[in-house]
Amino acid sequence: MKRGNLLLAIFVAFAVVASACGGGGGGTSTKPDVIVGSTNFYEQITLGELYSQILEANGYKVTRKFNLGARDIVYPALKTGQINILPEYLATLLAFVDKDGKIAKPTTDKNETLAGLKKALDPEGLTALEAADATDQNGFVVTKDTATSKSLKKLSDLQPVAPTMILGGPPECPQRPFCLLGLMSVYGLKFKDFKPLDVGGPLTVAALEGKQIDVGLILTSDPSIVAKGFVLLDDDKHLQLADNLAPVVRKDLLSKDDGTLTKLLNSVSAKLSQAELNDMNKQVAVDKADSKAVAAAWLKKQGLIK
Amino acid sequence: MKALGDLVHWLTDPANWQGSHGIPVRVFEHIELSAISVILALLIAMPIALYLGHTGRAGFIAINVANVGRALPSLALLAFGLVIAISLGLGLGFWPTVFALVPLAIPPILTNAYVAVREVDRDIVEAARGMGLSEGQILRSIEVPLGLPLMLGGIRTAAVNVVATATLGALVAGGALGRFIVDGLALQEYDQLMAGALLVALLAVATEVSFAALERATVPAGMRAIR
Numbered sequence: 001m002k003r004g005n006l007l008l009a010i011f012v013a014f015a016v017v018a019s020a021c022g023g024g025g026g027g028t029s030t031k032p033d034v035i036v037g038s039t040n041f042y043e044q045i046t047l048g049e050l051y052s053q054i055l056e057a058n059g060y061k062v063t064r065k066f067n068l069g070a071r072d073i074v075y076p077a078l079k080t081g082q083i084n085i086l087p088e089y090l091a092t093l094l095a096f097v098d099k100d101g102k103i104a105k106p107t108t109d110k111n112e113t114l115a116g117l118k119k120a121l122d123p124e125g126l127t128a129l130e131a132a133d134a135t136d137q138n139g140f141v142v143t144k145d146t147a148t149s150k151s152l153k154k155l156s157d158l159q160p161v162a163p164t165m166i167l168g169g170p171p172e173c174p175q176r177p178f179c180l181l182g183l184m185s186v187y188g189l190k191f192k193d194f195k196p197l198d199v200g201g202p203l204t205v206a207a208l209e210g211k212q213i214d215v216g217l218i219l220t221s222d223p224s225i226v227a228k229g230f231v232l233l234d235d236d237k238h239l240q241l242a243d244n245l246a247p248v249v250r251k252d253l254l255s256k257d258d259g260t261l262t263k264l265l266n267s268v269s270a271k272l273s274q275a276e277l278n279d280m281n282k283q284v285a286v287d288k289a290d291s292k293a294v295a296a297a298w299l300k301k302q303g304l305i306k
Numbered sequence: 307m308k309a310l311g312d313l314v315h316w317l318t319d320p321a322n323w324q325g326s327h328g329i330p331v332r333v334f335e336h337i338e339l340s341a342i343s344v345i346l347a348l349l350i351a352m353p354i355a356l357y358l359g360h361t362g363r364a365g366f367i368a369i370n371v372a373n374v375g376r377a378l379p380s381l382a383l384l385a386f387g388l389v390i391a392i393s394l395g396l397g398l399g400f401w402p403t404v405f406a407l408v409p410l411a412i413p414p415i416l417t418n419a420y421v422a423v424r425e426v427d428r429d430i431v432e433a434a435r436g437m438g439l440s441e442g443q444i445l446r447s448i449e450v451p452l453g454l455p456l457m458l459g460g461i462r463t464a465a466v467n468v469v470a471t472a473t474l475g476a477l478v479a480g481g482a483l484g485r486f487i488v489d490g491l492a493l494q495e496y497d498q499l500m501a502g503a504l505l506v507a508l509l510a511v512a513t514e515v516s517f518a519a520l521e522r523a524t525v526p527a528g529m530r531a532i533r
Contacts, residue, residue, distance in 0.1 A: 210395065
């Protein structure tokens with residue numbers, strides 16, 4: 001046992017010296033410097049950590065520029081090269097980049113929206129990599145009790161019971177296509193009443209818990225879903241635009257790389273389901289865990305880093 | 307001018323006068339919310355004011371403490387009330403708003419009632435005491451009736467303040483007329499917003515006028531000649 005450790009230590013020491021020499025002498029594959037950015041929102045910082053840590057574990061030199069502000073500040077930073085990787089949301093970014101929808105319009109389909117986004121980003125010298133299943137978009141939740149007693153899993157399950165239920169959401173919900181109007185036209189849901197609250201904030205959570213509403217609008221990656229044990233009803237008829245998470249990168253970064261970077265970031269997106277993202281959001285936002293540690297633990301659990 | 311047209315159109319649209327989100331329901335909710343807040347404030351402030359006014363003790367301190375209620379921002383009390391109501395299981399909307407409105411209503415009620423009792427002519431009170439009336443009788447049959455118009459003046463001020471401020475309730479998912487203002491803002495429907503503001507102002511004026519009438523009606527017969 002002891003001898004094993006010693007041998008390992010010697011081996012590691014040699015490896016470090018060898019790699020240091022390799023770097024100095026211009027080795028076979030040079031890895032480009034990566035600068036990961038994020039907006040000022042815990043979910044984005046966790047995502048930034050996931051991207052940073054998997055790249056660092058594979059020998060990339062990563063600079064973190066997190067918490068930069070809103071998209072209006074962070075996106076120009078990506079365009080001008082002050083950062084070269086940014087976690088983004090497909091539909092929202094597409095609408096932001098291509099405001100009039102001349103190049104492509106966001107749809108409810110993940111792949112279609114990703115393709116449209118790539119087209120829109122192309123003239124800006126940017127591209128999007130594979131998108132995760134995880135989204136951050138309008139979601140409708142019920143409490144665990146309601147879900148079990150009325151056997152609800154997806155939005156279309158609400159159809160027979162909606163007339164006895166009260167929907168809660170932001171005051172503008174009854175007139176928005178991605179809220180009550182969409183629930184009526186796409187799912188044919190007619191609720192007993194609508195209660196104006198906030199955008200998936202503390203009022204909606206309290207109203208759900210206090211049984212003043214039966215169904216509430218909460219963003220799909222909101223930490224309260226895990227923290228309060230709410231059941232997020234699956235958008236089985238695809239009412240919402242595809243706001244799946246994907247890394248947006250500068251093309252000049254990819255051209256300096258041998259394809260490893262793309263492969264690594266895609267492996268993160270492939271494992272990032274809604275439940276996994278929500279669990280990390282809950283750890284960071286509710287339990288106040290360090291996003292660096294949460295990201296490291298998740299990457300290890302998924303077998304993406306050792 | 308277009309805004310005025312929109313406002314008239316909104317107010318005359320029959321759809322806005324029906325159902326659980328219509329104007330009559332919201333007006334009723336507004337009156338209910340305001341009335342309960344003022345009644346609770348009366349229950350708290352009146353016994354204190356009458357006791358202090360009658361005995362003449364510590365009035366200065368009590369009034370200054372009550373006046374802190376005027377200085378506390380109702381918005382902060384609302385947020386605080388929300389936390390308390392949720393932890394007590396009282397829900398959103400109604401009770402958090404009551405919690406914010408009661409401290410707003412206490413100072414005018416307390417101050418006016420205290421002054422009303424204090425300002426009753428001491429000769430009358432002394433004469434009553436000399437005739438053998440008990441302290442309770444003095445308060446009930448002399449100090450309160452003579453001070454009633456002034457007391458009602460305080461309640462009037464409190465009620466008007468409460469009616470105008472009860473709109474805050476919509477911020478914590480309450481009903482009442484504030485709903486039109488908050489929802490109008492969220493939807494950028496300025497006709498709805500203005501209609502809400504107008505209805506609140508009208509209700510406040512109506513409160514003012516009815517209390518003024520009540521005040522006039524309660525002036526004791528013997529004092530009317532003075533006016």
